[in-house]
Amino acid sequence: MFSGAQISLYPMADDFVGVILGALGALDPYRDRLRIETDDISTLLVGPPEVLFPAMRDLFVAASASGRHCVLSAAISRGCPGEPDDPICRSDEVGGPVIPLDERKVAAIRAVQATAVTGQATAAQFSLYVMGTGDHMDEIYGCIDFLKQSGVYERSKHFCTKLRGDAGAIFATLNEAFCRFGPGAGHVTLDITVSANSPSAV
């Protein structure tokens, strides 16, 4: 199954290029397990979820350590029809046999609880899209149940769910939402916005 993300990092600073270049080293531990392509709008990361989410987390935490207001925005996708299969995307986290929704919720909560703390306070919001199935809202409501027990749930908003907490738990929660809900072999996407150091944050 093809999986990956188009990511953009926005440091609200005159020296945004310096902040981005200064954070890119955070991707180094993941480079041999990702295909990376950059243009003027976004950077494509192709690889399995268990590499994508930690890589995005470490990039975001490194940029946010500048103290500047930084936002990471990403469109993350798995199982998109028409995309070629790619060996680099092989994953143990998705595509397995479907297990009942209640069991997936419990497994997702445990995975978030087991995540290491990064020390970076973070706000996030995201939308989960499950395509090509008539019962897509069941999976989405199941995911929302998990989110409410994730420890980082803030509130429901129109079109998305808002999270707040440590960057470690935030990205772990996004990873679980992406991998455990929607059909294993289905077309699932996640649009995320992750923010640090906003002067508007409560």
Added chain:
Amino acid sequence: MFSGAQISLYPMADDFVGVILGALGALDPYRDRLRIETDDISTLLVGPPEVLFPAMRDLFVAASASGRHCVLSAAISRGCPGEPDDPICRSDEVGGPVIPLDERKVAAIRAVQATAVTGQATAAQFSLYVMGTGDHMDEIYGCIDFLKQSGVYERSKHFCTKLRGDAGAIFATLNEAFCRFGPGAGHVTLDITVSANSPSAV
């Protein structure tokens, strides 16, 4: 049908607050036809597509006139199950009788051609999501055919399509993609990233 957008504006500048506040006046002509709510991650605009897209365009063009690298990111949605109907969202652009895909493509091309120029050079990329129907890829491929004839098509990327041109034609193209593809009463979302003044732009 409920429709709206969660939008975020990212000026890559130390004075990002000033750039945002300086651009907000561009929303004034639309305020009586929108419900607007802001938090630290995004601003919700609730209203019909024919108001949403011009409002986003004018806000983006006003911020970009600062000369700073600015990005507008938005999740735009119509027909989301579970959202209340809202009189402010009444639209003549969606929800009508389904007409054949080929006719919709032609109408979309004409609408973009009839759009006024803003003078703001713009790059954009977006993903169209059509939920709850087994043939969602037919609608997406039909939309891609339209995009290739829109005059602002740049290239296909993994998970999204990239556009480049005047901000007027860009937002008109996004509006057409959102309104004319996917079932009229269906759950359709668009994730857009619109960028100006990037030092990386070719």
